[in-house]
Amino acid sequence: DVKVTQSSRYLVKRTGEKVFLECVQDMDHENMFWYRQDPGLGLRLIYFSYDVKMKEKGDIPEGYSVSREKKERFSLILESASTNQTSMYLCASSLFWYPLEGTGELFFGEGSRLTVL
Amino acid sequence: AQSVTQPDIHITVSEGASLELRCNYSYGATPYLFWYVQSPGQGLQLLLKYFSGDTLVQGIKGFEAEFKRSQSSFNLRKPSVHWSDAAEYFCAVPDSNYQLIWGAGTKLIIKP
Numbered sequence: 770d771v772k773v774t775q776s777s778r779y780l781v782k783r784t785g786e787k788v789f790l791e792c793v794q795d796m797d798h799e800n801m802f803w804y805r806q807d808p809g810l811g812l813r814l815i816y817f818s819y820d821v822k823m824k825e826k827g828d829i830p831e832g833y834s835v836s837r838e839k840k841e842r843f844s845l846i847l848e849s850a851s852t853n854q855t856s857m858y859l860c861a862s863s864l865f866w867y868p869l870e871g872t873g874e875l876f877f878g879e880g881s882r883l884t885v886l
Numbered sequence: 887a888q889s890v891t892q893p894d895i896h897i898t899v900s901e902g903a904s905l906e907l908r909c910n911y912s913y914g915a916t917p918y919l920f921w922y923v924q925s926p927g928q929g930l931q932l933l934l935k936y937f938s939g940d941t942l943v944q945g946i947k948g949f950e951a952e953f954k955r956s957q958s959s960f961n962l963r964k965p966s967v968h969w970s971d972a973a974e975y976f977c978a979v980p981d982s983n984y985q986l987i988w989g990a991g992t993k994l995i996i997k998p
Contacts, residue, residue, distance in 0.1 A: 773929065809895065811976060811988035812930075827985065859930070875922075875986070877929030 772796070775860050775878035782885050788847040790881050792860030799864065801843035802875065803827075803835060806857040815858075818843055850885045857882050888913050888981045892989035899967050900997045907962040907992050909951075909977030917979055919960040920986065921951055925973040933975075936960060947971070972996045 776791035794801065800819050804812040804827075814827030816835040824835050832854060836844045843862075847854055861875040889912040899905050911917055921933040934945025941953040951962045960977060977989040 809990050811890075811892075811990045812978075812986075813988075814985055817985065861930075874932045874935075875930070877931070879927065879929045 773860055773862055773876050773878040775858075775881045777881050778879065780881060780883045782850050782883065784851060784885060786850050786885075788850050788883065788885075790845040790847075790858055790860075790883070792843045792845070792878055793841050794843075794860075794862040794876070795841065796862065796864070796876070797840065798862035798876070799840075800862060801837065802861040802863075803833075803843065803845045804859040804861065805829060806859055806880070812859065815845065847883075850883075852885050855883060855885045888979055888987050890977050890979050890987050890989040892975075892977055892992050894992045895990070896993045896995060898995040898997055901969055902966050905962075905964045905967045905971070905994070907975050907977075907994070909960045909962065909989060910958050911960065911977075911979050912958065913979055917953075917960075919951075919953060920978040921945065921949070921960075921962050922976045922978065923947075923973050924976065924991075925970075930976065933962070967994075967996055969996045969998070 773794045782788050802817040803815040806812050813829050815833050818824045818837040834846045858881045860878040863875050891910045893908050919936045922930040923933050924930045933949050934943050936943050936953045944950050949964050953960050974991045974993045976991045978986040981987050
């Protein structure tokens, strides 16, 4: 089975701190994604990556950056955390770039709940 | 622009009763549609998808969904819910850049 592991389930940080959220997948998937999940808003795409060292902005990239130095690892970085970044962050991976290829399935980690005080 | 609407934020159903979760979409061409489930403390999991062909699609865990083009709907159904079905359910459709647009989610509560 595909496994997507997010390093921290719960984090509490202070305003202005730099925050790293790590995600590792074990199925050699080309594509990785970071979403933000907020009640009533569903999932919103922050960034995605279709190859090592490649990244693309999603719908809400402001205040975030990403790093993909190895195929299996995709990191989300909050350079200076703010209270409005308090949220659940979901990492996902997929075999295909185009969600309609193959099964079109995204595989998700369990999420990282970040609280910024 | 593509969009997805899940009109119900919460739905409460008695265990053993039938279930229907609504999903409406706005899409220019033949849509591709997905339902995912997020059980408490777990990652999202694909329940089923519609790409083309038969408008009634079967998924995992006994769920099915019916694509109705005339109503722009892709409602999720289950004939008899179990307590383990308590979760949040998300409908999604790809946008013009092939990334998924997600509905706001429907939280399913099961009454014993």
